[in-house]
Structure formats: structure tokens, C-alpha cells
Amino acid sequence: MRFLTLMEKLRVPLMIFPAVALICVLFFGGLTVGLGQSLGYFPAIGSYNLTFQYYSDVLTDSTFFESLWLTFRLALLSTVSSSVLAIGIAMVLRQSFKGSRFFTFMFQLSIPIPHLVAAAGIVLLVSQSGLTARIAYALGLINVPRDFPVMVFDRPGIAIQLTYLWKEVPFIGVVVLAVLQGVGPQYEEIARTLGANAWQRFRYVLLPLIMPGVLSTSIIVFAYVFSSYEIPLLLGVRYPTTLPVLAFKNYQDPDLSLRPQAMAMSIILTVIAVLLLVIYKRLAKYAVNS
Amino acid sequence: MQKIIRWIVLISLVVVALAPILPQFVWSFSHRWLFPSLLPSEWSLEPWEYAFSTSSRVGEAFISSMAIGIVVSLLSIIVGLPASRALALYDFRGKSVIEWLLMVPIIVPGIVATMGIHQVFIRLRLTDTFIGVCLVHLIPCIPYMVLVMSSVFANYGTDLEDTARTLGAGPVSVFRYVTLPGILPGLLVSTMFTFLISWGQYITTVLIGGGSIITLPMVLFPFIAGTNYSNAASISLIFVAPAILVLIFTSRQLGRESAVMGGFGKL
Amino acid sequence: MFDMKRMTLILVVLMMLVLSTTAAQDSDELMGEVPGYATWADVLAAVKGTTVNWHMWGGSDKINSDVDNDIGARVQELYGITLNRVPLVDTADVVNKILDESAAGVTTGSVDLIWINGENFRTLKDASLLYGPWSEAIPNAKFVNWADPSLAFDFGTPVEGYESPWGHAQFVMEYNTALVGDAPPKTFEDLTAWVEANPGLFTYPAIPDFTGSVFLRHVFYWAAGGPEPFLGPFDQAVFDQYAPKVWEYLNALEPNLWRAGETYPEASALTDLLANQEVAFNMGYGPGNAASSILEGKYPETIRTFVFDTGTISNNNFVTIPFNAPNPAGAMVIANFMLGEEFQLKMSDPALWGWLSPISPTMYSSDFQAAVAAFERHPATLSTEELAAGALPEPPSAWVTAMEQGWVENVLQK
Numbered sequence: 001m002r003f004l005t006l007m008e009k010l011r012v013p014l015m016i017f018p019a020v021a022l023i024c025v026l027f028f029g030g031l032t033v034g035l036g037q038s039l040g041y042f043p044a045i046g047s048y049n050l051t052f053q054y055y056s057d058v059l060t061d062s063t064f065f066e067s068l069w070l071t072f073r074l075a076l077l078s079t080v081s082s083s084v085l086a087i088g089i090a091m092v093l094r095q096s097f098k099g100s101r102f103f104t105f106m107f108q109l110s111i112p113i114p115h116l117v118a119a120a121g122i123v124l125l126v127s128q129s130g131l132t133a134r135i136a137y138a139l140g141l142i143n144v145p146r147d148f149p150v151m152v153f154d155r156p157g158i159a160i161q162l163t164y165l166w167k168e169v170p171f172i173g174v175v176v177l178a179v180l181q182g183v184g185p186q187y188e189e190i191a192r193t194l195g196a197n198a199w200q201r202f203r204y205v206l207l208p209l210i211m212p213g214v215l216s217t218s219i220i221v222f223a224y225v226f227s228s229y230e231i232p233l234l235l236g237v238r239y240p241t242t243l244p245v246l247a248f249k250n251y252q253d254p255d256l257s258l259r260p261q262a263m264a265m266s267i268i269l270t271v272i273a274v275l276l277l278v279i280y281k282r283l284a285k286y287a288v289n290s
Numbered sequence: 291m292q293k294i295i296r297w298i299v300l301i302s303l304v305v306v307a308l309a310p311i312l313p314q315f316v317w318s319f320s321h322r323w324l325f326p327s328l329l330p331s332e333w334s335l336e337p338w339e340y341a342f343s344t345s346s347r348v349g350e351a352f353i354s355s356m357a358i359g360i361v362v363s364l365l366s367i368i369v370g371l372p373a374s375r376a377l378a379l380y381d382f383r384g385k386s387v388i389e390w391l392l393m394v395p396i397i398v399p400g401i402v403a404t405m406g407i408h409q410v411f412i413r414l415r416l417t418d419t420f421i422g423v424c425l426v427h428l429i430p431c432i433p434y435m436v437l438v439m440s441s442v443f444a445n446y447g448t449d450l451e452d453t454a455r456t457l458g459a460g461p462v463s464v465f466r467y468v469t470l471p472g473i474l475p476g477l478l479v480s481t482m483f484t485f486l487i488s489w490g491q492y493i494t495t496v497l498i499g500g501g502s503i504i505t506l507p508m509v510l511f512p513f514i515a516g517t518n519y520s521n522a523a524s525i526s527l528i529f530v531a532p533a534i535l536v537l538i539f540t541s542r543q544l545g546r547e548s549a550v551m552g553g554f555g556k557l
Numbered sequence: 558m559f560d561m562k563r564m565t566l567i568l569v570v571l572m573m574l575v576l577s578t579t580a581a582q583d584s585d586e587l588m589g590e591v592p593g594y595a596t597w598a599d600v601l602a603a604v605k606g607t608t609v610n611w612h613m614w615g616g617s618d619k620i621n622s623d624v625d626n627d628i629g630a631r632v633q634e635l636y637g638i639t640l641n642r643v644p645l646v647d648t649a650d651v652v653n654k655i656l657d658e659s660a661a662g663v664t665t666g667s668v669d670l671i672w673i674n675g676e677n678f679r680t681l682k683d684a685s686l687l688y689g690p691w692s693e694a695i696p697n698a699k700f701v702n703w704a705d706p707s708l709a710f711d712f713g714t715p716v717e718g719y720e721s722p723w724g725h726a727q728f729v730m731e732y733n734t735a736l737v738g739d740a741p742p743k744t745f746e747d748l749t750a751w752v753e754a755n756p757g758l759f760t761y762p763a764i765p766d767f768t769g770s771v772f773l774r775h776v777f778y779w780a781a782g783g784p785e786p787f788l789g790p791f792d793q794a795v796f797d798q799y800a801p802k803v804w805e806y807l808n809a810l811e812p813n814l815w816r817a818g819e820t821y822p823e824a825s826a827l828t829d830l831l832a833n834q835e836v837a838f839n840m841g842y843g844p845g846n847a848a849s850s851i852l853e854g855k856y857p858e859t860i861r862t863f864v865f866d867t868g869t870i871s872n873n874n875f876v877t878i879p880f881n882a883p884n885p886a887g888a889m890v891i892a893n894f895m896l897g898e899e900f901q902l903k904m905s906d907p908a909l910w911g912w913l914s915p916i917s918p919t920m921y922s923s924d925f926q927a928a929v930a931a932f933e934r935h936p937a938t939l940s941t942e943e944l945a946a947g948a949l950p951e952p953p954s955a956w957v958t959a960m961e962q963g964w965v966e967n968v969l970q971k
Contacts, residue, residue: 018368027429044661274398409661502667
């Protein structure tokens with residue numbers, strides 16, 4: 001009997017222990033080592049003295065802030081536009097019509113496709129000599145490639161954002177669809193009988209229902225874009241580049257003394273990501289409640 | 291009017307979904323395809339011959355990617371399933387702390403923890419090993435597994451399990467005949483996500499695998515960066531094929547099972 | 558029956574076999590000392606059945622397959638070595654790996670051979686992270702003219718037996734005759750004039766990409782009237798004397814560059830831009846690249862190459878062995894094979910890579926020389942004489958680093 005209650009007590013800790021242990025060792029362990037290096041504790045190059053030098057190096061460098069701003073702007077724009085488009089498409093797809101299963105499948109198509117493949121596809125489509133430009137040439141809209149709008153290797157990062165849109169709209173959309181499927185038609189019916197028009201039904205009935213789902217998937221999307229490496233590396237301008245690219249470039253520099261700086265950047269990136277999450281959750285709570 | 295808008299949306303949806311993928315089929319058969327030609331001026335099977343040659347290492351990379359993806363998914367299930375059940379069905383002290391611990395890796399760039407763990411892995415001789423790469427892929431995979439499955443468990447009542455137990459079923463048969471069928475659709479989707487996360491990892495594999503473990507993104511990347519789009523296309527299509535297969539198996543669950551995808555709405 | 562005639566024939570054949578193998582072994586002797594092995598026969602005995610991990614840039618399907626087939630298959634046949642080519646996006650990645658392993662005390666690593674030169678070689682050599690010296694001692698080092706400064710020094714760093722050459726490279730400009738005509742701008746003044754008259758059609762790769770970096774060095778040489786000021790040890794005063802003229806030249810060019818200089822492409826992207834007429838010029842270290850790209854369908858037929866009137870920079874590709882290579886013997890055998898006649902002939906073939914050889918053809922057999930003379934030159938390739946006439950040396954890598962940093966601060970981020 002005693003044994004059973006002990007088992008009962010240990011049940012939850014035993015269930016969560018493996019996952020928590022792995023994440024703590026791998027993720028928080030890695031983070032701690034990174035924090036140590038960013039503070040100058042780097043035995044591999046014989047450096048043991050703790051210092052904030054690397055943080056002040058990073059924080060006084062304008063390159064860092066340009067990268068931070070670019071990373072933030074790309075993440076924010078991709079997230080907002082993905083969310084809006086996803087809601088729009090989900091509203092269409094939730095209706096039942098002939099072929100809706102086919103269209104839902106097409107909508108989901110890009111979810112499993114690796115980002116690298118998506119990036120290659122987008123370049124082939126929208127570069128100044130890409131397929132769209134060639135169609136424009138065939139139609140007589142442009143004469144030479146440079147007449148075509150610049151979307152790849154550009155400062156605004158249009159191709160980068162298109163890649164994320166193509167990947168993330170379905171991701172958010174599928175979650176919204178799932179929520180809408182759970183809602184059923186009765187709420188709207190009631191609203192309709194109360195005389196609400198289509199916009200009002202969407203704004204006051206459906207939107208509040210799907211908002212929590214949209215908000216938390218958009219956090220995931222934001223975090224994903226915020227931490228992306230390959231896409232800005234392949235499709236972006238060389239300067240300024242995103243923070244993960246910048247940090248990794250410093251990390252991989254044969255000059256090992258740049259490592260602590262790379263780590264300081266990463267730690268700042270981590271703090272910003274967590275802070276943004278906290279602020280976002282606050283705002284989301286406020287938005288959903290009101 | 292509404293119908294017209296719907297069809298415009300639907301048709302553009304199909305066009306947009308296929309536009310980055312379909313031209314890659316054509317690229318994979320092209321020898322010379324330069325501006326302003328709308329179709330290749332010379333066709334060739336070379337990109338496919340290259341992809342299937344041993345020099346391209348695509349076959350080897352495919353097997354490694356697949357093996358890593360499967361191991362990572364299985365490990366994620368083994369450690370993630372009990373944790374999600376605990377988080378969904380029990381109240382305990384420190385629960386919100388645990389929830390935060392398990393969610394932070396989704397928010398924090400994976401490259402950050404990987405750069406840190408890299409030094410430790412070198413010392414432990416885990417770099418350049420299969421296990422090392424699997425471990426680093428687990429960092430983003432476990433949180434996604436827990437996120438989706440805790441939502442599935444939250445929607446899943448335990449009454450049926452209790453009934454089975456009172457009828458004398460042992461823990462194994464309860465899991466086999468009651469729990470598993472109940473969570474299976476959700477499990478399929480979350481396994482798909484963990485597999486795909488591992489399948490698409492690039493920079494973490496490069497750093498920890500150190501060139502000894504070659505995965506598909508690693509054979510593809512140089513061709514995209516090198517603007518060799520014909521070879522990039524044939525490798526891309528091989529890279530995409532299993533992902534599409536996975537989607538075909540899970541598409542219904544994605545579309546219908548509200549609790550599953552709803553999991554992402556619970557962050 | 559005792560068939561005397563037949564027996565004699567067999568004996569003769571056997572004798573010839575013995576003679577020919579000893580003859581082959583005679584020429585395959587170590588020419589000096591290498592760490593860990595007394596004779597070349599010891600080296601060969603140690604490599605049978607082993608694997609060599611060769612880390613090399615992996616962005617060319619052609620080089621990838623040819624390395625596997627022409628080197629890999631041959632070294633398997635000849636020496637029983639399995640060549641494992643490890644593709645890299647950037648050679649600095651593997652340099653880092655070695656640095657990390659050394660810092661963590663890993664004495665048996667996983668890298669045997671690296672395709673390397675310049676800054677990456679200097680980093681490893683300065684940190685004493687290389688196996689050797691060995692490259693002057695391997696049998697085929699007898700073909701190498703170590704008195705040639707371009708072979709004895711790699712971007713100013715003395716080679717001293719720590720890396721072995723296998724290919725020669727010279728910078729060339731590529732242009733599209735459909736956009737430029739038949740008279741490309743062969744001086745920097747003409748280039749400015751052309752770019753001003755044709756805005757948006759010229760650019761150079763973003764530095765620190767090595768192709769962009771070598772273009773920048775040409776501008777420095779132009780500003781100083783020749784390479785001489787930059788060939789000694791780095792001197793800040795000399796740098797400051799010429800750098801402002803370089804930044805001024807490049808910044809004046811910028812508004813008329815591709816994308817108005819808002820960004821600079823990667824070298825590989827520039828190749829694609831030339832192919833699709835987005836720009837009219839490309840540049841690179843491979844004199845045979847235009848020809849092979851036309852044959853591979855990556856370039857239109859209208860691409861040709863030229864060199865500047867004041868010459869262009871040439872350098873060598875080397876292979877090196879890290880200090881913790883698990884199989885240095887195997888790595889040496891491969892480096893040795895790559896200096897041999899068989900490989901050098903394949904490499905020089907315009908139908909294959911069309912590279913230049915770091916070895917003077919007169920060092921090899923007359924068959925080799927005849928075969929090289931018989932190569933048909935593609936119209937997009939310049940003659941070896943034309944190239945050699947204008948070959949300029951590389952500066953020591955400290956200059957390269959300073960120039961690259963200066964460009965990032967004064968041109969890119971401006």
C-alpha cells in the first residue's frame with residue numbers, strides 16, 4: 001500500500017522527467033555554455049576571466065543593430081501577412097463545396113516541403129531572369145531582365161518573405177481551419193437571426209474564436225523567421241544580414257577570438273526572443289479578453 | 291458574386307501552391323535553360339543521372355536523413371508522450387515552469403543552443419556521430435511533440451481507460467486497446483511534424499555532423515548556393531517526395547481533427 | 558610433355574614483370590623524410606584497405622563526379638584506398654573543425670585531406686595544426702619546381718612541405734559578346750567608361766568571397782601601378798597610401814553597378830546573372846570555366862574571356878593534411894597521385910576540367926606533352942601563353958585580410 005502511494009507520488013515526475021532532462025541538458029546546457037563563452041569563459045582558447053567586454057562590443061556595433069532591425073522586420077512582416085492571408089483562405093475553405101477536399105490538400109501542400117526547396121522554387125520564379133520575368137518578356141512587358149522588379153538579393157527581402165509566406169500561410173491556415181471545424185455553424189446562425197451582416201458575423205463571432213489559435217501559431221512563425229539561417233543566406237543581401245547569419249558567421253570565423261562575440265549575440269537574441277514572447281502573450285491575453 | 295470570389299481564391303491557391311514546385315520538374319530535365327526561353331532549349335537526363343550516381347551521395351544522404359528522422363521521431367514519442375499526458379491530465383506544483391521549460395526551445399533560435407552544445411559535443415566525441423546529430427535534432431522536436439500531444443490528451447477523456455481497468459485490463463492492454471486508438475490521429479500528425487523538422491534541419495547537422503554525417507539538405511545546399519538549378523531540382527524533388535507521401539497519409543487528420551492542429555493554438 | 562619454348566616465354570614474361578615493378582618502385586621513393594614512415598613502400602603498405610576523408614568544396618557536380626571517378630576509382634585500383642569526398646560549402650568550415658578539435662584535445666580527428674590555399678592554410682599552419690612536413694618528400698614532388706615563388710609561397714605563407722599543389726588557377730574576366738561586343742574593357746579606366754555607359758550590367762562578388770577578393774586585389778595593383786608594393790610583409794603605411802584611391806574608384810563605380818551597388822552577389826550567383834543576361838561580366842579563377850559552362854549548358858554560346866592589359870593574378874590549389882588526420886599515409890598517396898602524369902593530363906583536358914597545371918609539361922613524358930599540345934582549345938578559352946604572359950603574384954594573406962576589411966567598411970557598409 002505504502003509502495004503504491006509512493007508510485008502514485010512519483011508518477012508525474014517520472015512521466016515528465018525524460019523530456020525535461022533531455023531539454024535541460026541539450027538546450028539549457030547549450031545555452032549555459034554559450035552564456036559562459038559570451039562572458040569570456042572559453043577554456044579552449046585559454047580564457048577564463050569573466051567580462052562584459054563582448055556584450056559591449058556587440059552593443060556598440062551598428063552592424064548588430066542593423067541586423068537586429070532587419071531580422072525583426074522580416075519576422076514581423078512575414079508573420080502579420082501570413083496570419084491575414086491564412087484567415088482569409090481558411091474562411092473560404094471552411095465552406096463545404098464540391099472539391100473542397102482537393103483544395104484543402106492543395107492548401108496543405110507546402111507544409112511538409114523543406115524550406116530549402118521552397119527557397120529554390122521561389123528564386124526560379126521571381127528572380128529578374130526567373131519564370132515570371134520570362135513570361136513578362138514573352139508578353140512584351142519587359143525587354144531585359146533588369147526591367148523586372150527586384151525581388152531576390154534585395155534590401156527589403158521580398159523573396160525571403162515570399163518563401164515564408166508560401167510555407168507559413170498553410171501552417172496557420174490549417175490551425176484556423178481546425179478551430180473553425182470545431183465551431184460548427186450554430187454561432188453564426190444565431191448571429192444571423194440577430195441580424196448581423198457577413199462582416200459583423202466574422203468580426204464579432206468567428207474572429208474571437210480563431211484569434212487564440214492565430215496568435216499562438218503566429219508566435220511560432222515569428223520565432224521561426226526570427227531564427228532562420230538558410231533562407232536569408234540564400235536569398236538576401238550580403239549586408240545587412242539577419243542576426244543568426246551574422247552570429248554564425250562570427251562563430252565560424254577561423255579567428256576563435258570572435259566566438260565570444262558570436263555567443264554574446266546569440267544570448268542577446270535569446271533574451272529578445274523570450275521577452276517578445278512574454279510581451280506577446282500579455283498582449284494576446286489582453287486582446288482576447290477585450 | 292461570393293462564388294466568383296471563392297473560385298478566384300481557390301484557383302490562385304492551386305497556382306501559388308504549385309508554382310515553386312512544378313517548374314523544378316522541368317528544371318530537372320533541362321540542359322540549357324536561359325533567359326528568355328520559356329522552356330529549356332536543350333533537354334537532358336543528366337540531373338537525374340547525377341542524383342542517382344554515387345558521387346552525388348544523394349542515396350547515402352537519403353538513407354541518413356531517413357534514419358535520423360525515424361530515430362528522432364521515435365525518441366520524441368518515447369520521451370514526449372508521457373510528458374504531454376502528465377501536462378494535460380495532472381495538476382502539480384511547478385507545472386507552469388515545466389510548460390515554459392519545454393516551450394522555450396520553440397521560441398529561441400535553434401542555432402543558439404547548437405553553437406553552445408557544439409563545444410561540449412566535441413569533448414564528448416559526439417560530433418561527427420549519428421547519435422550526436424539525432425540529439426541536436428531532438429532540441430526542436432521534443433517541444434513540438436509535447437505541444438501537439440498535450441492538446442490531444444487534454445481533449446481525450448480517461449473514462450474509457452478507467453472502465454477498461456476496472457474490467458481487469460493490464461496497463462499494456464489498456465494502452466494498446468484504449469489509449470493508442472484514442473490518440474492515434476494526433477500522434478500521426480505530431481510524428482509527421484517531428485519527422486519533418488528533423489528532415490529539414492541544415493545548419494545544426496552541418497555543425498554537429500561535421501561533414502561525417504551527410505543528409506539531404508547538405509547535398510542540396512551547395513547546388514542552390516551555386517545556382518546549379520538543374521541538379522538542385524532533381525535533388526529537391528527527391529528531398530520533397532517522402533514529405534509529400536507523409537502529407538498524403540496525414541492530410542485528413544490535418545484537415546479534420548480539430549484537437550490536433552488546435553495544439554498549436556495552445557502555446 | 559615438356560614444352561621448352563613455352564616455358565622460356567613464360568620466364569621472359571615473368572622477368573619483364575619483375576623488372577617493370579622494380580623499375581616502377583625505383584622511381585617511387587621518398588625524396589626526404591615524412592613523419593611516421595621510413596620509406597614510400599611503408600606508406601603504400603599502410604594504406605591498403607583504408608579510407609581517406611577528403612574535405613573539399615562541393616558546389617560543382619562536374620568536379621564531384623570527376624574526383625570520385627578519376628581519382629577515387631583510380632586510387633582504389635592502384636592502392637586499395639577508398640576515397641571519401643566530403644562536400645563543403647566553405648573551406649573555412651573544415652578549418653574551424655580542426656581548430657575546435659585541437660582546442661578540445663581530439664588527437665585523432667576525422668579529416669585526412671583538405672583542398673586549401675591562402676588564408677585557410679595560413680590559419681592552420683600558424684596554429685601548428687598540420688601534419689608534416691611531407692609535400693617535398695613524396696615521390697612525385699620531383700616534378701614540382703619548388704624554386705617557383707608561386708609554389709613555394711601560398712599567399713605569402715611559406716609552404717615548407719605542409720601542402721602539395723595540384724592545380725593552377727589564373728584570374729580571368731568573362732563577358733557576353735551579345736552585350737559587350739568584341740572589344741571588352743581591358744583596363745580599369747575603360748571599365749569605368751563602359752560601366753558608366755551601360756549602367757546595371759557590371760558587378761563583382763561580395764567580399765570576403767574569394768572571387769570578389771581577387772577582383773579587389775586587381776584594383777589595388779592598378780592603384781599602385783603594379784603588385785610590387787604588396788608583395789612584402791604587411792605595411793599599414795603602404796596600405797593607407799593606396800587604399801583611398803581604391804575606395805574612391807569603387808565607390809565612383811557603385812551607382813552604375815548591378816542593383817546600383819545596393820548589394821553585391823555571391824560569386825556563384827554572378828555566374829547565373831551572366832548566363833541570363835542580368836549582367837554582362839563574370840570573373841573567376843578558372844580560365845576554362847567559360848568553355849566548360851558553355852558545354853554544360855550553363856552559359857550561352859556568346860560568352861568569351863579576357864585578361865586585363867596589366868595582367869591578372871594567378872595562384873595554386875593545394876591539398877594539406879591536418880595534424881590529427883587518422884590516415885596521413887593515405888592522404889599523401891592521394892596527393893602524390895594528383896601530381897602524377899595521369900591525373901594532371903585529365904585535369905588539363907578542356908573537355909574535362911580545363912584547369913592549368915602547376916607543373917611545367919616538360920617535367921613529364923613526351924606523350925604527355927604531345928597530348929597537351931593536341932588539346933583543342935575552345936573559342937571561349939585564352940591560350941596558355943596569353944595567360945602566362947600576364948600572370949601576377951598573390952600578395953601575402955595579411956594584405957588580403959586588410960583589403961577585405963577595408964572594402965567592407967569603406968564600400969559595402971558605406
